[in-house]
Amino acid sequence: MVHSLDAIVKNGLCIGCGLCASLAGHDRVEMRWTPEGRLRPITKTPPDRATLKLINRVCPGLHTEGMDRATAGEGATLDTAFGYAQGHWRGWAADPEVRFRAATGGVLTALAIYLLESKEVDFIAHVRSPDDAPLRNVPHVSVDRAGVLDGMGSRYGPVAPLLHLDAHLAKGRPFALVAKPCDVAAVRNLAKHDPRVGKHLKYLLSISCGGESELELTWRQMRRFPIEESELKLMRYRGHGCPGPTRFETKDGRELNANYNDMWADKRFWFLQFRCKVCVDPVGEQADVIAYDIWPGGSPTCRWSSTARSRAPRAARRWSRRPRAQAP
Numbered sequence: 001m002v003h004s005l006d007a008i009v010k011n012g013l014c015i016g017c018g019l020c021a022s023l024a025g026h027d028r029v030e031m032r033w034t035p036e037g038r039l040r041p042i043t044k045t046p047p048d049r050a051t052l053k054l055i056n057r058v059c060p061g062l063h064t065e066g067m068d069r070a071t072a073g074e075g076a077t078l079d080t081a082f083g084y085a086q087g088h089w090r091g092w093a094a095d096p097e098v099r100f101r102a103a104t105g106g107v108l109t110a111l112a113i114y115l116l117e118s119k120e121v122d123f124i125a126h127v128r129s130p131d132d133a134p135l136r137n138v139p140h141v142s143v144d145r146a147g148v149l150d151g152m153g154s155r156y157g158p159v160a161p162l163l164h165l166d167a168h169l170a171k172g173r174p175f176a177l178v179a180k181p182c183d184v185a186a187v188r189n190l191a192k193h194d195p196r197v198g199k200h201l202k203y204l205l206s207i208s209c210g211g212e213s214e215l216e217l218t219w220r221q222m223r224r225f226p227i228e229e230s231e232l233k234l235m236r237y238r239g240h241g242c243p244g245p246t247r248f249e250t251k252d253g254r255e256l257n258a259n260y261n262d263m264w265a266d267k268r269f270w271f272l273q274f275r276c277k278v279c280v281d282p283v284g285e286q287a288d289v290i291a292y293d294i295w296p297g298g299s300p301t302c303r304w305s306s307t308a309r310s311r312a313p314r315a316a317r318r319w320s321r322r323p324r325a326q327a328p
């Protein structure tokens with residue numbers, strides 16, 4: 001059975017990666033923002049049957065698998081939580097600027113810069129927050145250190161990192177992708193049908209992922225100040241220290257910082273997309289390198305919001321026993 005894009009979306013399986021739009025063509029399928037602040041494909045002209053079949057095979061809402069032994073390579077061992085892996089290391093960027101400004105020590109940024117400067121790849125496909133609309137994350141291509149630094153940091157709101165994947169593959173040049181585990185799963189799916197992926201996409205870098213929230217998560221924080229989205233000139237979820245503050249800068253010069261944990265203290269307000277609630281691979285088993293958050297003692301010290309305070313200790317204990325133990 002071949003599912004339409006509308007059916008995938010209506011059943012809550014779409015995470016908004018953008019791959020369907022890339023494969024169908026942007027004139028046929030467009031990624032649009034919904035009123036809740038999700039990114040979803042809108043079919044303008046239905047893709048032909050062959051393309052829709054391919055989308056059904058590669059969409060990460062429909063298929064996500066673990067890394068197979070052959071891809072993991074010799075020496076990989078199987079861990080029940082992490083799948084096949086060559087090893088686990090604790091590390092951070094040696095460059096103090098990258099280490100400070102990045103999300104969690106700058107491992108991904110440092111690796112991306114290394115891949116470019118050592119000429120392993122010609123470009124890095126990742127994401128960034130645009131200057132004119134800081135919440136509306138967009139795909140980003142970097143060819144040098146400055147470009148990579150522009151994309152550094154965690155964006156906890158929606159983004160479609162695979163929106164231009166087909167165009168990247170068509171360039172026929174070596175590149176690396178930095179994206180979430182579901183995006184990586186989509187790319188691994190596509191590799192089974194499109195030989196250009198194995199040929200040109202040399203490195204898949206990913207993050208451990210507790211979920212991608214609707215923009216409502218961020219709007220809720222902004223209402224506390226209050227600030228309107230149209231007033232923003234910069235929005236950073238974390239970084240500039242670890243985890244660093246959640247920071248809003250307005251066009252009229254106001255600088256507002258929130259405690260990182262204010263966003264995550266009460267799980268009722270995470271506004272996670274449904275696909276994240278049924279995610280089978282939040283650790284990025286299929287990536288070449290995955291960077292996790294690292295917290296002294298295993299989780300952040302929460303400054304609980306007043307609404308969450310009464311339930312906080314029990315909720316925190318319950319959460320810390322779960323395998324996905326951290327706030328995203």
Ligand SMILES: Cc1cc2nc3c(=O)[nH]c(=O)nc-3n(C[C@H](O)[C@H](O)[C@H](O)COP(=O)(O)OP(=O)(O)OC[C@H]3O[C@@H](n4cnc5c(N)ncnc54)[C@H](O)[C@@H]3O)c2cc1C
Nearest residue numbers: 102103104105106107108109126127153155210292293328
């Ligand atoms: C939505 C989300 C949820 C997360 N949840 C957890 C969690 O529960 N537990 C945990 O251990 N870690 C989580 N992380 C990972 C953590 O926040 C850091 O991203 C990770 O440790 C890498 O840190 P870094 O300093 O190496 O990254 P950096 O050097 O800052 O580089 C980050 C790279 O990721 C890219 N990127 C940022 N946001 C996105 C996005 N939404 N989609 C695709 N690419 C993106 C950037 O473009 C950049 O290239 C999450 C990250 C995100 C984006």
Ligand code: SF4
Nearest residue numbers: 014015017018020059
């Ligand atoms: S998850 Fe990605 S490929 Fe699947 S429908 Fe959503 S945007 Fe398209």
Ligand code: SF4
Nearest residue numbers: 182209211212276279
């Ligand atoms: S929790 Fe899973 S489905 Fe949701 S964004 Fe993260 S990797 Fe994708």
